[in-house]
Amino acid sequence: MSDDLTFDYDLVVIGSGPGGHRAAIQAAKLGRRVAVIEKRASIGGVCLHTGTIPSKTLRQAALRLSGYHDQDFYGASHAYRQKITMKDLLFRVDQVIANEIDVAMHQLRRNDVAVFAATASFVDAHTLELAFADGGGTKRITAHFVVIAVGTVTTKDASVPFDGKTVFTSDDILTMDRLPASIAVIGAGVIGLEYACIFAALGVRVTLIDRHPQILPFVDREIMDLLVHHLRERRATIRLGESVAGIDRRTDAHGASSVHVRLASGKELSATCVLHSIGRTGATDGLHLERAGLAADDRGRLVVDPEFRTRVPHVFAVGDVVGFPALASTSMEQGRMAACHAFGHPHEVIPSLFPYGIYSVPGISMVGKTEEELTKANVPYESGRASYREIARGHILGDRTGLLKLLFHRESRKILGVHIVGAESYELIHIGQAVMAFGGTIDYFVNTVFNYPTFAEAYKTAAFDGVNRVGTEASPSMS
Numbered sequence: 417m418s419d420d421l422t423f424d425y426d427l428v429v430i431g432s433g434p435g436g437h438r439a440a441i442q443a444a445k446l447g448r449r450v451a452v453i454e455k456r457a458s459i460g461g462v463c464l465h466t467g468t469i470p471s472k473t474l475r476q477a478a479l480r481l482s483g484y485h486d487q488d489f490y491g492a493s494h495a496y497r498q499k500i501t502m503k504d505l506l507f508r509v510d511q512v513i514a515n516e517i518d519v520a521m522h523q524l525r526r527n528d529v530a531v532f533a534a535t536a537s538f539v540d541a542h543t544l545e546l547a548f549a550d551g552g553g554t555k556r557i558t559a560h561f562v563v564i565a566v567g568t569v570t571t572k573d574a575s576v577p578f579d580g581k582t583v584f585t586s587d588d589i590l591t592m593d594r595l596p597a598s599i600a601v602i603g604a605g606v607i608g609l610e611y612a613c614i615f616a617a618l619g620v621r622v623t624l625i626d627r628h629p630q631i632l633p634f635v636d637r638e639i640m641d642l643l644v645h646h647l648r649e650r651r652a653t654i655r656l657g658e659s660v661a662g663i664d665r666r667t668d669a670h671g672a673s674s675v676h677v678r679l680a681s682g683k684e685l686s687a688t689c690v691l692h693s694i695g696r697t698g699a700t701d702g703l704h705l706e707r708a709g710l711a712a713d714d715r716g717r718l719v720v721d722p723e724f725r726t727r728v729p730h731v732f733a734v735g736d737v738v739g740f741p742a743l744a745s746t747s748m749e750q751g752r753m754a755a756c757h758a759f760g761h762p763h764e765v766i767p768s769l770f771p772y773g774i775y776s777v778p779g780i781s782m783v784g785k786t787e788e789e790l791t792k793a794n795v796p797y798e799s800g801r802a803s804y805r806e807i808a809r810g811h812i813l814g815d816r817t818g819l820l821k822l823l824f825h826r827e828s829r830k831i832l833g834v835h836i837v838g839a840e841s842y843e844l845i846h847i848g849q850a851v852m853a854f855g856g857t858i859d860y861f862v863n864t865v866f867n868y869p870t871f872a873e874a875y876k877t878a879a880f881d882g883v884n885r886v887g888t889e890a891s892p893s894m895s
Contacts, residue, residue, distance in 0.1 A: 422558075423542065423558045423559055423560045424449075424451075424557045424558045424559065425449045425450060425451045425530070425557065425558070425559045425560070426443065426448035426449045426450065426559070426560050426561065426759075427439070427440070427443040427448055427449075427450045427451075427559060427560065427561045427562070427563065427755065427758060428450075428451045428452075428453065428544060428557065428559035428561075428562050428563070429450070429451070429452045429453070429562075429563045429565055429751075430453050430536045430544070430562065430563070430564050430565060430566055430703070431452075431453075431454065431461055431564070431565035431566040431567055431699075431735070431737075432452050432454040432456075432459035432460060432461055432520070432531070432565075433460065433461025433462060433463045433464070433565060433567050433735060433736075433744075433747065434461070434463050434735065434744045434745075434747040434748045434751070435563075435565040435734035435735030435736075435747035435748060435750050435751035435754075436452060436461065436563060436565030436734070436735070436751060437452070437459070437460075437520055437523075437524070437748075437751065438747075438748040438749070438751035438752045438755075439563045439565060439732075439734060439751035439752065439754050439755045440452045440524060440527075440529045440563075440751075440755075441523060441524070441527055441529070441752075442751070442752045442755035442756060443755040443758070443759065444527035444528060444529050445527065446755070446759050446761055448759060450527075450528075450529045450530070451529065451530040451531070451532060451557065451559070452524065452529055452530070452531050452532070453532045453534055453535075453536040453544070453546060454531065454532070454533055454534075455533075455534065455535045455536070456533070457533055457549075458517050458521075458533075459517060459520055459521055459524070459531065460513075460516065460517050460520055461565075461567050462567045462568065462569075462587070462736075463567075463744050464513055464516050464517060464520070465513065466586070466587045466588075466590065467586075467587075468744050469512060469513055469516055470509045470512075470513060470590055471586075471590075471607075471610060471611070471614075471775065472775050473508055473509045473512045473513075474505055474506075474508075474509055474590065474614060475610070475613075475614050475775050475777065476508070477504070477505045477507075477508040477509065478500075478505060478614050478617050478618050478777075479617060479777065481495065481497045481500050481504055481505070482495050482500065482617055482618055482619070483495040484617050484777070485813055485814035485815060485839070486814055487814070488814045488816065489814055500595060500618060501594065501595060502592055502593060502594055502595055505595075506590065509590065532546055532548075532555075533548070533549070534546035534547055534548045534549070534552075534555075535547045535549075535702065536703070537702060537703055537704045537707075538703060538704045538705065538707040538708040539556060539704075539707060540707055540708065541707075541708040541709055541728055541730070541731065542558050542559060542560070542562075542730070543556055543557070543558050544556065544557055544558075544559065544562070560730065561730050561731070561732065561758040561759075562708075562730065562731045562732070563731075563732045563733070563734060563751065563754050563755070563758075564700075564703070564718060564726075564731065564732065564733040564734075564737060565733070565734050565735045565737065565747075565751060566698070566699040566700060566703070566735075566737050567698075567699050567735055567736045567737060568696035568697055568698055568699055568716070568736045568737065568742075569587070569696065569697055569699045569716075570585040570586055570587050570693070570695075570696055570697075571694055571695040571696055571697045571715075572585065572692075573692065573694065575662070575663075576663055576692050577663060577664070577665060578692070579665070581689075582665055582673060582674075582675050582688070582689045582690065583663060583665070583675060583689065583690045583692060584689065584690065584691050584692070585691075585692060585693070586607045586608075586611065586691065586693045589611060589691055592689065595618060595620065596615075596620055596687070596688035596689045597620065597621065597688045598620060598621035598622070598623075598686075598687040598688045598689075599612075599615050599620055599621070599622055599623075599687055599688060599689050599690070599691060600622075600623045600625060600675065600677050600685060600687040600689075600690045600691070601615075601622060601623070601624045601625065601690075601691045601693065602625050602626075602660055602677070602690060602691065602692045602693065602694065603625075603626060603692065603693040603694040603695070604624050604625070604626035604628070604631045604632070604654075604656070605626075605632070605693060605694075605695060606632065606774055607693045608624070608626075608691065608693035609624070609631060609632065609774065609776055610774065610775050610776055611691055611693070612624045612647070612652065613643075613647060613650075613776040613777035614777060616647060616650040616651070616652045616777070617650065617777045621651060621652075621687075622647075622650075622651075622652040622653070623652070623653045623654075623655065623677075623685055623687065624647070624652060624653070624654045624655070625655045625658050625660065625677070625679070626655075626656055626657075626658070627657065627658060627659045628656065628657070629656055629657045630656065631644065631654075631656065632774070634786070635774070635780060635782065635786070635835075636782065636786040636787055636788070636821070636833075636835040637786075637787070637788060638787070638819075638821065638835075639780055639782070639819070639821070639835045639836075639837045640780075642817070642819060642837050643776055643778065643780060643837055646777075646778060646817055647776075655679070655683070658679045658680070658681055658683070659679065659680040659681075660677060660678070660679060660680070661678045661679060661680045662677075662678040663675060663676070663677055663678075663690060663692075664676045664678075666686075674686045674687065674688060675687055675688070675689055675690045677690065695715075696736065696742075697715050697716040697717075698712055698713075698715060698716030698717040698718065698736070698737040699716065699737065700712040700716045700717075700718065700737065701716065705718075708728055708731060709727070709728050710726055710727065710728055710731065715739075716737070717737055717738060717739045718733040718737055718738055719738075720732070720733050720734075720738050722765075723753070723754070723757040724738070724750055724753060724754040724757065725754075725757070730758075732754040732757070732758065734747060734750035734751045734753075734754050735747035735750060735751065738750070741770070741772075743770075743772070745770065745771075746770055753765075767853065769783060769784065769849065769852060769853055770783070770849075771783040771842075771845045771846065771849050773841070773842045773845070775842075778815065778817060778818060778837055778838045778839065778841070779837070779838070779839070779841045779842060780835075780836070780837045780841060781836050781841040781842045781844070781845035782833070782834065782835045782836065782845065783833065783834050783845055783848055783849045783852065784823065784831070784832055784833030784834060784848075784852055785823065785832050785833040786823075786833060786835065787799065787823060787833075790823060790832060790833070795825065795832070796825065796826045796827065797823050797824060797825055797826060797832055798823075798824060798826050798882055798885050798886050799821055799822065799823050799824075799882060799885070800821070800822045800824070800858065800878040800879055800880070800881040800882020800883070800885065801819060801820070801821050801822075801878055801881050802819070802820045802821075802873075802874035802875070802876075802877035802878035802881065803816075803818070803819055804816055804817065804818030804819065804820075804838050804839070804871075804874070805817075806874075806877055807869070807871060807873055807874050807877065808868070808869035808873075809869040809870050809871045809873070810838070810839070810871070812869060813839055815838050815839040817837075817838065818836070818837055818838020818839055818841070818871075818874075819836070819837050819838060820834070820835075820836045820838070820844065820871075820874040820875065820877075820878050821834070821835045821836070821878065822834055822848070822858060822861070822875070822878045822879060822882055823835070824857065824858040824882060826886055828857070829857040829858050829859060830852075830855060830856070830857050831848065831851055831852045831856055831857065831858060832852075834848030834849070834852070836874075838871075839871065840871045844871055844872065844874070844875075847872060847875060848875070858879050858882050858883060859879075859883075860879075861875045861876050861878070861879035862876065862879045862880060862883060864876070
């Protein structure tokens with residue numbers, strides 16, 4: 417593009433999270449002049465600093481230090497560290513974050529991507545003003561194409577007394593100075609549920625509150641029921657269909673502080689602290705989108721077409737700021753695709769078949785349709801199940817509560833969905849994803865060979881269970 421030379425950069429990316437990072441690398445690989453603008457002192461966005469990486473590392477640290485998977489063998493009191501502190505948990509988190517930042521920064525540097533630590537706003541559709549922190553002044557740069565990858569911020573209710581000490585958002589929950597005796601988690605979305613499970617695994621008394629009658633209705637009901645049952649076994653109290661009427665901080669006669677939560681139904685509860693997690697809002701405030709001819713919706717999100725273009729053709733948006741599915745994995749592909757579309761580079765479209773992972777305890781992962789979706793669509797399906805208690809690897813690791821479920825078409829026998837709750841679910845799901853992507857049937861799992869003992873064997877056990885339900889002369893079965 418000859419007119420690219422009239423601009424400082426061929427592509428400027430606002431935000432350095434998964435989507436922005438991948439867009440920048442892809443454009444650089446195509447030989448373009450690329451800059452990334454990140455308002456934080458270091459790159460990575462919410463994903464690296466307060467979201468995906470720290471929360472998932474915290475989960476792993478909690479499971480390890482609490483001896484979670486060994487308690488079936490050695491008793492409920494078993495733990496690798498009897499007195500677990502936030503310092504213990506965050507030690508691992510800090511190391512992982514530092515490593516990921518270093519890896520991401522190295523990738524940008526070796527691809528000659530310019531990185532600006534500044535806050536960006538539009539001057540016009542091709543011009544951005546950068547405001548540097550600590551009196552660093554401002555600078556304007558121009559770009560042929562712009563990718564908005566600013567992510568999201570926690571949605572805050574103005575009536576909630578957030579203080580970052582006893583009443584937290586998901587962005588500051590990791591700043592707590594000590595592990596609480598009890599916690600009320602308001603909002604049973606993915607983030608709220610994950611933190612509720614982590615704290616419950618650590619022995620914290622958890623109350624999970626949500627105004628909806630079901631937790632994560634997009635998850636297969638049988639899978640979610642198993643998770644809820646397990647959470648209750650960890651002494652968690654779950655209150656669904658409940659709205660919060662008020663939250664107050666209180667101090668008793670001995671100077672001990674607590675948080676009092678009043679529900680609209682008249683119920684009341686006290687906890688050491690509260691995590692308020694009712695969703696996220698696009699971080700578009702301050703961008704001055706109107707100067708570029710753009711406007712966000714009431715949740716701060718931007719509308720894009722299948723090429724991730726906004727209504728201004730040379731401005732793209734990717735990642736959580738465009739809404740569903742709001743996953744780090746899909747954000748990366750969106751960023752890559754946006755760069756390809758901008759510069760006319762041939763590419764494959766993002767597949768609609770992608771896995772979900774919910775980092776609860778035990779974890780959930782899924783791909784394809786749920787039983788509820790297939791029933792609603794009048795699809796003649798059958799299911800095959802494998803309990804981890806049937807799998808030697810489940811006993812070896814100490815997870816006897818897991819379940820892998822295959823959903824398949826009764827006539828074509830094609831796999832329609834895979835749903836897993838339990839250890840290694842996030843790794844296992846990709847086997848099912850690959851078979852589904854190539855139109856595989858349940859007979860593939862019946863006839864293939866898996867290493868023994870592994871969790872992957874659950875696919876074979878579930879497949880035998882499934883074919884036994886429909887009956888077959890073509891495939892062997894087990895009684």
